[in-house]
Amino acid sequence: MRYSGFKVIKEALTGHKGWKPAWRDPEPQTHYDIVIIGGGGHGLATAYYLAKEFKQKRIAVLEKGWIGGGNVGRNTTIIRSNYLLDGNQPFYEFSLKLWEGLEQDFNYNAMISQRGILNLIHSDAQRDAFIRRGNAMILNGADAELLSTEQIKARYPFLNTKDARFPIKGGLAQHRGGTVRHDAVAWGYARGADSHGVDIIQNCEVTGFRIENGTCSGVETSRGFIGASKIGCAVAGSSSRLMSHANMRLPMESQVLQAFVTEGLKPVLPGVVTFGAGHFYVSQSDKGGLVFGGDLDGYNSYAQRGNLPVVEDVCEGGMAIFPALGRARLLRMWGGIMDMSMDGSPIIDRTHIDGLYFNGGWCYGGFKATPASGFCFAHLLARDAPHPTATAFRFDRFEKGLMIDEKGVGNQPNLH
Numbered sequence: 183m184r185y186s187g188f189k190v191i192k193e194a195l196t197g198h199k200g201w202k203p204a205w206r207d208p209e210p211q212t213h214y215d216i217v218i219i220g221g222g223g224h225g226l227a228t229a230y231y232l233a234k235e236f237k238q239k240r241i242a243v244l245e246k247g248w249i250g251g252g253n254v255g256r257n258t259t260i261i262r263s264n265y266l267l268d269g270n271q272p273f274y275e276f277s278l279k280l281w282e283g284l285e286q287d288f289n290y291n292a293m294i295s296q297r298g299i300l301n302l303i304h305s306d307a308q309r310d311a312f313i314r315r316g317n318a319m320i321l322n323g324a325d326a327e328l329l330s331t332e333q334i335k336a337r338y339p340f341l342n343t344k345d346a347r348f349p350i351k352g353g354l355a356q357h358r359g360g361t362v363r364h365d366a367v368a369w370g371y372a373r374g375a376d377s378h379g380v381d382i383i384q385n386c387e388v389t390g391f392r393i394e395n396g397t398c399s400g401v402e403t404s405r406g407f408i409g410a411s412k413i414g415c416a417v418a419g420s421s422s423r424l425m426s427h428a429n430m431r432l433p434m435e436s437q438v439l440q441a442f443v444t445e446g447l448k449p450v451l452p453g454v455v456t457f458g459a460g461h462f463y464v465s466q467s468d469k470g471g472l473v474f475g476g477d478l479d480g481y482n483s484y485a486q487r488g489n490l491p492v493v494e495d496v497c498e499g500g501m502a503i504f505p506a507l508g509r510a511r512l513l514r515m516w517g518g519i520m521d522m523s524m525d526g527s528p529i530i531d532r533t534h535i536d537g538l539y540f541n542g543g544w545c546y547g548g549f550k551a552t553p554a555s556g557f558c559f560a561h562l563l564a565r566d567a568p569h570p571t572a573t574a575f576r577f578d579r580f581e582k583g584l585m586i587d588e589k590g591v592g593n594q595p596n597l598h
């Protein structure tokens with residue numbers, strides 16, 4: 183079904199009885215050419231591009247719950263490509279370019295809003311680091327602009343630029359960054375994949391792999407065995423748990439990240455702002471709520487809720503740059519499970535088992551990667567070769583010491 187203004191008006195006048203489900207609810211078949219495990223943003227995008235761009239047939243996405251129930255529907259919706267390192271920057275810029283054409287591509291309103299992202303600068307050393315980052319972005323074809331305190335004051339009058347504990351000395355802006363309605367991305371990709379013949383099978387948990395003589399021939403699921411010539415794993419925070427069924431131990435830990443939303447307010451923040459002297463970032467949703475978050479809870483967990491010390495830390499960070507936040511009432515908070523890799527960068531690679539492919543390690547930045555991750559994973563599955571922008575995201579970079587350590591903090595996942 184395609185959406186149009188005419189259809190919306192017709193349905194409004196006839197009691198909304200003509201809408202059909204946006205994707206089918208098929209029974210699993212006994213064998214597929216390609217099975218994707220995980221119906222989050224990355225799994226659904228992979229299936230969509232496999233069918234649409236790489237003309238693959240007989241594809242299924244297996245999701246243990248419902249699509250959009252994982253991190254794709256739990257994140258704080260920020261997209262950007264303000265990376266420094268060669269392994270990352272071209273990939274995230276590719277992703278931002280895909281976001282820019284995505285709504286037309288899958289004919290679905292994902293509320294993509296390029297309202298800009300601003301990283302605040304609080305010291306001279308930080309300014310130097312951000313100038314370097316901005317130059318790396320520009321050299322890779324992204325946009326970046328260094329803003330003065332005066333320019334920031336004019337655009338963000340509610341930030342404390344007068345007597346803050348951490349004075350705002352400027353900021354690095356990426357005007358093409360912004361926000362996207364997160365669960366609409368899952369729905370848009372699901373609907374697009376379904377229209378190209380992909381079977382999206384919900385309530386179907388993968389509980390094991392059938393591996394013989396180094397080759398994987400299918401998956402054991404809560405709905406029986408499903409055979410497949412190729413299997414792509416894209417389960418984000420559950421990566422270690424899933425891959426343990428194939429006797430693989432990943433260079434990854436699962437940790438909680440929390441998010442917060444206030445009551446709806448009149449417009450106070452035109453774009454996304456990140457604090458540079460602590461863990462806090464904030465944007466304002468189209469409904470008016472301030473959407474904010476901060477650091478990981480810092481311990482291994484699969485619980486989708488967090489603890490109070492991080493709530494305190496995030497609110498302290500918020501009050502340090504944006505004192506008006508203290509007057510807003512908090513409506514909701516929740517947690518999601520992050521697949522924290524040891525260098526903070528992802529993996530899109532074949533495993534040592536024939537037919538078994540892996541996508542994960544997105545940490546707390548995987549939402550913005552969704553289109554490029556799906557495209558590059560589809561490229562790998564269809565052609566058995568990495569996409570040019572994802573050649574660095576390999577398993578063996580840890581063995582070879584070729585870490586893509588964006589923050590320069592070493593192999594400690596909770597510091598990325």
Ligand SMILES: Cc1cc2nc3c(=O)[nH]c(=O)nc-3n(C[C@H](O)[C@H](O)[C@H](O)COP(=O)(O)OP(=O)(O)OC[C@H]3O[C@@H](n4cnc5c(N)ncnc54)[C@H](O)[C@@H]3O)c2cc1C
Pocket residue numbers: 219220221222223224225244245246247248249250251252253254255256257258259260261386387388389416417418419420424439440441475516517518519520544545546547548549550551
């Ligand atoms: C609070 C919070 C804020 C964040 N903010 C941002 C942000 O602003 N910008 C950004 O870029 N990123 C952000 N992220 C990170 C981003 O959400 C994730 O990196 C990204 O969504 C992960 O990919 P996904 O969408 O495929 O994951 P998910 O939506 O979690 O998909 C994985 C799916 O796999 C399924 N699954 C798991 N195990 C199995 C199994 N055995 N069988 C079948 N299915 C299985 C799960 O049910 C789930 O639906 C944030 C995350 C959180 C929690």
